[in-house]
Amino acid sequence: MKLLFAAAIATGLATPLFAEETIQNPLIDSESWTDMKYDILGDIEPAEGNGVFSVDAPYRAHDAATVPVVIRQTNPDATIQSVTVVIDENPAPLAAEVAFGAAMVPLDFELRVRVNQYSNVRVIATTDTGSFMTGRFVKASGGCSAPATKDPALALNAMGQMKLRQFGEPMMSTARREAQIMIRHPNYSGLQRDQVTHLFIPAHFIDELEVRQGDDLLFTMTGGISISENPVFRFGYSDNGAPNFHIRARDTEGNVFEQTLPKTAQG
Template identity: 70%
Template sequence: MRPVIAAVIAALACGPAAADEPAANALTDSYIWTELRTELVGDVEIADGSAVFSVEAPYRANDAATVPVSIRQTDPSATIRGARVVIDENPAPLAAAFTFGPGMAPLDMELRVRVNQYSNLRVIADTDRGHLMAGRFVKASGGCSAPATRDPEQALAAMGQMRLKHFGEAPAMSTPRREAQIMIRHPNYSGLQRDQVSQLFILAHFIDRLEVWQGDEMLFTMEGGISISENPVFRFSYTDNGAPTLRVLARDTEGNVFEQTLPKAGQS
């Protein structure tokens, strides 16, 4: 094949994809945000938070029902007390509201959300410097109505099971930061999904309160909505205070309470 022809073919193959992936994926203009902003934070001033924390999410999601979102603090001198994850175009835009304890600083956290249609995904952080916002634009659709991956009977039978995983070796006391992941079995039905047999809508049933503790120290709490994915997963870094376990308490909209004490890796 001639070099010129090969170059043209390569350009045609790579050009559109490259054009579709912005070099800096930022929030876009959103008329709906004007209403959401007042509803969520009122008249409080919100400043650009990109110098304090970053938000990472795929520009084009592989699975709209499990879109990974990472929040990473880039300025450790700031104090992030809490954060709201908002998906502008979702039926219930407020996906989650977090409160963070001191052990989560500097913040480094990942969760998975549903995205119902092309939308801004923004994080509004409550900090010692006021309310700060950063985010990404995500191309995804159908996440809130996507069928559950498990049969309803199986999902309910496993509901409330939890698993804790740590990454890397147990830290030395001089550098006590650890990275952990908590997975909770729960269908987290959005109310927009259909039973694949009866084709009737499945009633909304999701975790609306989550607490994670190490000993008597609260690491974080979450008030959740329908936009948190099925079988929620939270990956985060924290400062180990020496307690041998993490305690996780979850409550759902049906009044079920699930609580487990999970040994840390390297602890008996």
Template identity: 65%
Template sequence: MKHLIAASVVALLAQGAFAQDNPLTESPTWEDLRVDLIGEVTPQDGSGLFEIDAPYRAHDAATVPIRIHQSEDATPIREAMLVIDENPAPMAADLTFGDAMAPLDFELRVRVNQYSNVRLVAETETGTYMSGRFVKASGGCSAPASRDPEVALANMGKMRLKTFDDAPKMSGQRREAQIMIRHPNYSGLQRDQVTQLFISAHFIEEMEVFQGEEKLFTLTGGISVSENPVFRFGYRDNGAPTIRVRAVDTEGNVFDQTLPKFAES
């Protein structure tokens, strides 16, 4: 009997491990999209170049964490496109990365509207690569906003930088940071909970991040980036004391803030 119980536990653990292995699945939608997004190029298998961490079953379809990371000796990724096949606007983020971001370790949160592949198409000096994960989630693009519209608009554009080091490091060493921006990032598919009318799309469209004068990364976003966007990333410190973030939304609002890497003691 003990052997049967032990075997059952092993089987359940194996099923749980398999459930976390959620590779890309066949997608007729991607076949319809690919030429418009990447042209006639046939991407190489990107699994040896980078890894994508994404939940097999999302806890919250409106804030699904997606992490892209590389090994220390991997060829640097200069440009990348994050695509969510089944979203109303599949191109979630078009990204470029500066030298200080290599090897890439980058995380953001996205909306997933229905069960879908989430794929990254990456450009390097050696070619185009693609890999991704299949995510079970639904309703992310139409999920109600978490804040009252008046409160959301009043706080729009506020930023916060979080670092994960107790003290400044020497120039050239790796460090980790997280940028948080207050913005409702309305998708155009959400309803006002009082009037039940659709809220017009209003989201951060362009974003640039610098350390001093050196560009770390840029992002062209759409409705798939979550409300109050959060970006966590690793980078090589160039010694500059600040990180500057410049973002522009679809209403033409410009948010430009310089944030100290460390609070003054």
């Protein structure tokens, strides 16, 4: 009887937690978005985006400084030309603007962001038929001020190193593949403190990125302080047969990093 009673208590305690982890987290009303909407979109009024693409992000982030956001096309007839990622309650809400080449259709794209407090993470997509918006509400705090994972000197020494991973083999009928690109960069937000001096570390982040396979554009990104340290991008693409990816990144200090990576790298 005691064992049954203990099991019942454990089940009763665990159920709300399990429910919370699996709950859907749609966008909620946001005064911040109302105030900033015109500055970001101008006169554009995006339609409901759930029928065109989906956005996946955790309801409760495990690490507020590295929150995965997955944007996946759900309407096969749409062509998503670009997306704008906005984190309503971040100090600099406009996280990234990403434009896509033809090889990225249908879109399946993941990036990682910082979330500074409980906030909507919204994505506005520009398509061949208009603009659409959807997103997720994420519970996280302190992502923009979280300490960097490396000593500043070590982080700067490794800055600009790049790594490519490929996943699986191409499907013969469509030549679709999946890849991940990681770029070493502290992406300082300007809100983090040096753990020795306790002074704020000046903002220093990748603000421009271009990724190509051979000569063909895959995507470009204009980014801000909300992109995570050591940015990671995972995406599906149509393989054009070129042997390499060419990646060019520029940061706010004017540093330019370029690297050509062979597609033979495997996950």
